[in-house]
Amino acid sequence: MDIQLKRGLLETCVLAAIADCDSYGYKIIKDLSGVVEISESTLYPILKRLESGGYLRVFTEEHNSRLRKYYAITKQGLERIPAFLAEWEEVARVVNYIKTNSEGGDKNG
Amino acid sequence: MDKTEFLAELRTQIATRAPEELRRTVSYFEEIIDDRIEDGMSETEAVATLETPAQIAESLAGIQTAHxxxxxxxxxxxxxxxxxxxxxxxxxxxxxxxxxxxxxxxxxxxxxxxxxxxxxxxxxxxxxxxxxxxxxxxxxxxxxxxxxxxxxxxxxxxxxxxxxxxxxxxxxxxxxxxxxxxxxxxxxxxxxxxxxxxxxxxxxxxxxxxxxxxxxxxxxxxxxxxxxxxxxxxxxxxxxxxxxxxxxxxxxxxxxxxxxxxxxxxxxxxxxxxxxxxxxxxxxxxxxxxxxxxxxxxxxxxxxxxxxxxxxxxxx
Structure with a gap:
């Protein structure tokens, strides 16, 4: 898959994973594991990018007498999800066009 | 490899990064391992199923090899x-x-x-x-x-x-x-x-x-x-x-x-x-x-x- 495309997909997946409630690294990976394969070392730079872009913020909380980092979506992050979906509509139209025009001229298929 | 060894090896692998970034990266992986253990994995299992420190370093460095x-x-x-x-x-x-x-x-x-x-x-x-x-x-x-x-x-x-x-x-x-x-x-x-x-x-x-x-x-x-x-x-x-x-x-x-x-x-x-x-x-x-x-x-x-x-x- 195109790297840019995949990057956009993964970033939005991460935002969606923390949209409803704050989450932490291990939980994000677990929640996404059924949808998309993402390793710890892939997630790390994504979280960093989203943080520096202002799409999420990081806070630390004590958990079982150790510290755990939590990620909370920001207003900007919440706005990004529908924006991504709108862009994706466009991609879907293109995909549909490619599909219909590559199936032996069967434009209805 | 246990957690301590893994983190030490990771530290070595990413030693060229800025100190603050190094600390953040290591604590991120430490947290992941702790969470895995808390979820029921043994320490060795938690480490073994992660990527190796070398792979992590490569991935973080963003070196993409072209075949x-x-x-x-x-x-x-x-x-x-x-x-x-x-x-x-x-x-x-x-x-x-x-x-x-x-x-x-x-x-x-x-x-x-x-x-x-x-x-x-x-x-x-x-x-x-x-x-x-x-x-x-x-x-x-x-x-x-x-x-x-x-x-x-x-x-x-x-x-x-x-x-x-x-x-x-x-x-x-x-x-x-x-x-x-x-x-x-x-x-x-x-x-x-x-x-x-x-x-x-x-x-x-x-x-x-x-x-x-x-x-x-x-x-x-x-x-x-x-x-x-x-x-x-x-x-x-x-x-x-x-x-x-x-x-x-x-x-x-x-x-x-x-x-x-x-x-x-x-x-x-x-x-x-x-x-x-x-x-x-x-x-x-x-x-x-x-x-x-x-x-x-x-x-x-x-x-x-x-x-x-x-x-x-x-x-x-």
Whole structure:
């Protein structure tokens, strides 16, 4: 898959994973594991990018007498999800066009 | 590997990053491991199912390797020159064309030129010494260079690499092969090459098995040489220092030369001793050969110091 495309997909997946409630690294990976394969070392730079872009913020909380980092979506992050979906509509139209025009001229298929 | 070892290794792998970033990265992975353990995994399991610290470092460094395969018409080529560094080289058989495969990344590119029957492949690296620390930021530097040679190839192959193994197996062609590496092992297996095979390495062993060629010349230092079932039209020369030379079932049309220092030389030559003019010498060790015996059609030279010479002859 195109790297840019995949990057956009993964970033939005991460935002969606923390949209409803704050989450932490291990939980994000677990929640996404059924949808998309993402390793710890892939997630790390994504979280960093989203943080520096202002799409999420990081806070630390004590958990079982150790510290755990939590990620909370920001207003900007919440706005990004529908924006991504709108862009994706466009991609879907293109995909549909490619599909219909590559199936032996069967434009209805 | 337990958590402490894993984190220590990770720290080493990403040691070149800014201190604050290093601390953040390590604490991120520490948290992941703790969470996995809390979720029911054992500590070893939690670590074992993560990527290795080297892979993580590679992934974080964002080094993307590009895989570059390419094929060339064997009939159009008479010379193949490959200059790589810190990269293992494998020469393998190929049915139809000359094939090369290598991995480039942001710190290493390959300049490839194919003209007038000469294929030139040269690695250009901007990697610094610290890129190699801890196995070079992941395995990027250790993905091998592969050269596929078809039986129809007719010409010369010159290969240079360094600090990594070189292996040639199951290849047949008309022409010669010149191969060099350093600080690493060299292997030759099941070869039929009409011309000369010339091999140089250091600090690694040289192993040759079932090789038929015009001439075989292997030079090593600080490593042993093992040659089994080697048949040369003209010459077989094996030389090392600080290593033993072991031969089994070797023969050559004109000359066999076996040299070491600080190593023993032993094994079987598939020929009659009377075929040879023998010259042999060792300073500190027993010698099963005559020191100087003229008369044969072929030459046998064996010398070492600080090692014994035990050569038997088994004509067949």
């Amino acid at each position: 570059n395969p390419n094929s060339y018409d064997a009939a159009e080529l008479h010379t193949i020159n490959i200059r790589d560094l810190n990269c293992p080289v494998f020469i393998v058989p190929r049915s139809d064309s000359v094939y090369i495969e290598y991995h480039s990344h942001e710190k290493k590119r390959y300049d490839v030129d194919c003209s007038n029957g000469v294929l030139d492949v040269m690695a250009v690296s901007s990697m610094k010494w610290y890129d190699y620390i801890g196995f070079g930021r992941g395995n990027t530097t250790y993905r091998p260079f592969v050269l596929g040679v078809p039986e129809s190839f007719c010409g010369r192959i010159n290969i240079v690499t360094s600090n990594c193994d070189a292996s040639v197996s199951d290849v047949k062609f008309s022409g010669g092969l010149n191969i060099k590496t350093s600080n690493a092992k060299m292997t030759f297996r099941n070869l039929k090459i009409s011309g000369e095979i010339s091999a140089h390495t250091s600090n690694g062993k040289v192993v040759a098995q079932f090789v038929e060629c015009g001439l075989f010349d292997a030079e090593n230092s600080n490593g042993r040489i093992e040659a089994t079932h080697i048949s040369c039209d003209t010459e077989l020369s094996l030389a090392t220092s600080n290593g033993r030379v072991e031969i089994q079932h070797i023969k050559a049309g004109k000359r066999i030369a076996l040299h070491s220092s600080n190593g023993r030389i032993y094994g079987v030559i598939d020929d009659n001793m009377r075929e040879f003019s023998v010259r042999s010498h060792t300073s500190n060790g027993s010698n099963s050969l005559p020191g100087d015996m003229p008369g044969g059609n072929k030459d046998l030279e064996v010398s070492t110091s600080n090692g014994s010479i035990e050569i038997r002859f088994a004509p067949n």
